[in-house]
Amino acid sequence: MTLSELFQTLKTLSKADLNSVKQFLESIDYNYNGFEDFLLSKKAENGISCPHCSSFNIKKNGHKGLMQRFMCHDCHKTFSARNNTITFSSKKSFATWKKYLECMMNGFTVRRSAEICGINKDTAFIWRHKVLDALQNMQNSVELNGVVEADETFFALSFKGNHKKSTSFVMPREAHKRGNDVHTRGLSHEQVCVPCAVTQDGLSISKQSNLGRASTKNLSEVFSGRIASNSVLCADAHHSYQKFAKENKLELIQLKTGKSKKGIFHVQHINSYHSILKTWIIRFHGVATKYLDNYLVWHNFVNWAKDPYEKKSEILSAFVFCTNKTVKSKELSVRSPLPCVA
Ligand SMILES: [Zn+2]
Known part of the structure; x- marks a missing residue:
């Protein structure tokens, strides 16, 4: 069906059916697309694994909106490439996150990063520490x-x-x-x-x-x-x-x-x-x-x-978008005020 044929068909629909179409279009989370494309291309390098049981024994399992879903043959759970990653629960777009990581590369303050990315300061602060908590894991492997x-x-x-x-x-x-x-x-x-x-x-x-x-x-x-x-x-x-x-x-x-x-x-x-x-x-x-x-x-x-x-920026993106999250937002503020004697 061509786009103009689709529009002709839409014109013939009842008000109730058009409303259903509208609801369907609104249910699609277009933001997932950038994350999905990036994650699938990066994760494909090492193979995509199940975030629930780490098995590589998986298959494609249809789409939710624009998002490819997978199913695990071992634990039978379904997931997307973005499950359990740092950005999983974020409603902000891939472009916003990318812009934010550039702010981190430049060591910008929370206020400046928030202005550049059009997000509020609390969000910018939480993102900073989600990213840095994950980066701790990278440093832990340095010898x-x-x-x-x-x-x-x-x-x-x-x-x-x-x-x-x-x-x-x-x-x-x-x-x-x-x-x-x-x-x-x-x-x-x-x-x-x-x-x-x-x-x-x-x-x-x-x-x-x-x-x-x-x-x-x-x-x-x-x-x-x-x-x-x-x-x-x-x-x-x-x-x-x-x-x-x-x-x-x-x-x-x-x-x-x-x-x-x-x-x-x-x-x-x-x-x-x-x-x-x-x-x-x-x-x-x-x-x-x-x-x-x-x-x-x-x-x-x-x-x-x-x-x-440029190389570091690439490493940071790959790491932040693909690594499993290490901390939940609500856990950030309740961490020990003095970790070294806790
Ligand atoms: Zn599994």
């Missing part, structure tokens, strides 16, 4: 090797976003106006320690570990199994690195306080990593400690990884 430079950096403890009247959280001390304003000088227990390790070719690991200076145990929690044995670890003279290096079969080069070079070894990359991180994070006006790890992986991906922008 550093060769010459690895390590050092800790510190962030002021911040309970931003944990409301005073919350029923699930009691402020352990008087609220500060801004997260960056630490009352006590030096390494007080109001400073969150973040052990960081980097290589010069763009790999990095960083995660909050404790309050105050890191012990060997704290370093192990962040780095153990993540630095290949026989790598060379360049760090400062703190004793916590000695036991850690021994336990992990790493050659340790320790630099005296104030020195950034020892023979061919140095800590210039880790110093540069910290400096880029501190400058970049200023735009967020104090990061809540409960979200700090997410800002760290964000920084690692957009600022430290050495791939060209």
